[in-house]
Amino acid sequence: MDQVSKKIDLVENTEIPNLFPKNQWYVCALSKELSTEKPLARTVLNTNLVLFRHHNGQAVALEDRCCHRALALSCGTIEDGGIRCGYHGLLYNETGKCIEIPGQEKIPTKAKVKAYPIQEKNKIIWFWYGSDEHPTPNSEPPEYAIHDDARYVYDGDVYHYDAPYQLIHDNLMDLSHLGYVHLKTIGGNANVHMNAEMKVEQEGNTVKVVRHMPASEPPPTYQMAYPFKDKVDRWQEIVFKVSHITIWTGAVDANTDKLDDPQRQGFHMRGFHGITPETETTSHYFWTIATNPSDPEKAEELKATVVQQTKDTFDEDRIVINEQYQNMLKIPNQNMIDIHVDVAANRARRIIKELLQAS
Structure with a gap:
């Protein structure tokens, strides 16, 4: 088996079968x-x-x-x-x-x-x-009500990756990279990102990550889209499921709202990320981004700004992930260390590995 046809498990650095959870x-x-x-x-x-x-x-x-x-x-x-x-x-x-x-x-x-x-x-x-036992659905598709929520405007696109789908999971489950990869869009201070308070919870095959960055500088995208006064209290909420990830990010003016209030105000970016394997080594990335316009009369203008900024962000991610995978093929079978930001991504990988082993 050549390196291109192998799927690499970054958790334990071992090969796993070329399968997808059914x-x-x-x-x-x-x-x-x-x-x-x-x-x-x-x-x-x-x-x-x-x-x-x-x-x-x-x-x-x-x-x-x-x-x-x-x-x-x-x-x-x-x-x-x-x-x-x-x-x-x-x-x-x-x-x-x-x-x-x-x-x-x-x-x-x-x-x-x-x-x-x-x-x-x-x-x-x-x-x-489906599996041989369940060739027809035994459940309903996931719900994503944001697309039908009148408070939000949204759009999206489809990207193709020359890389395995779990590398995209890794990228989305760890937003500490924003301060290094996305300086011109949704990034911000790299030190703040790397040291942000982070909570990781798992329930069944779902992993949730919550990160708070109080009293931080709003990144360029936020400043373009919302009239912040000065420092902001910023949040990132990531929910992993086997077939897709949702990410709710945003900010409020510092000390004006509680970051654990589900009805908090401020600037919202709600991302849907449908990561679907094309093959063992290539992937489709179906994404949408929704935002809440502060001025309804400028809703379309705001949507265009946020969507373009999101495209710019994902273009940066795609370059990194494709280059990452190509380098993994050039220098194969090398051990990789984990650091503190890898907790959620590793849990997601273990979930998929367990599903594959059970199939």
Whole structure:
């Protein structure tokens, strides 16, 4: 096995099987990506999908392969009845059944492709990655009500990483790097970040991290987006689940609100991070960022600012993570030490490792 095909466990520096936790909902698209006009090809969890909307608006996921001569259905066109292959015109409905073969009345019973269970919820398209025992969902997709909360405006995008998905988890679970990687956006004083009070809790397969940085300087993004008076009390709340991470960050003017009050005011940035493996060594990163406009008349302007600042931040992260992984391949099988900021990321890795071992 070559180094590119290996998946590296940074907790114990050992190789683990090339698997992903099953019986989970993973993000396969943002709602805005799917249309009735053009199919979308996407590989998630080593599964080749063609995604599109039926004429009634339903999100559909089929195997991206015509059963006739194997052309990707994503090379075809969407019609009222389903998706038509771009080679010989076979038409498939939303269940994957071929319902028309041009020039031929009889349709073979084997003329079909696999349809995959997906659900659309809160403007997110979720893909069920099931086991042999649970090929169909045994739970509902996660809830992310922020996308439907009138207090917030949001937008997002999809990034591709040439790196394993758990390296992205590591990055998001440890925000101490902000003071070094994101100086021009959401960073701030590196010393404050590294010494921030941090609490890590675990319940089942969920890990929560809370970090407070009282009386600190607001970073550039915060200053652009909110009329802070001077120093701020800043918070970071990170919640890890196997298929996605949510991060609520923000700040209030120093000594004006309690950072443990769930209804606290000030400037909010609520991030959704759907990290889905494409393969063992590549990943999709579906993200959105929501913010609460201090001036409703400038909501769109604020949204544009925060979204662009977030893109700039994630561009910086992607460079670091891709370079990190390439260096791991160049210098393989080297031990890595842990420091105090790694507690939450290590817990997340252990959760995934335990799920893999149990499967």
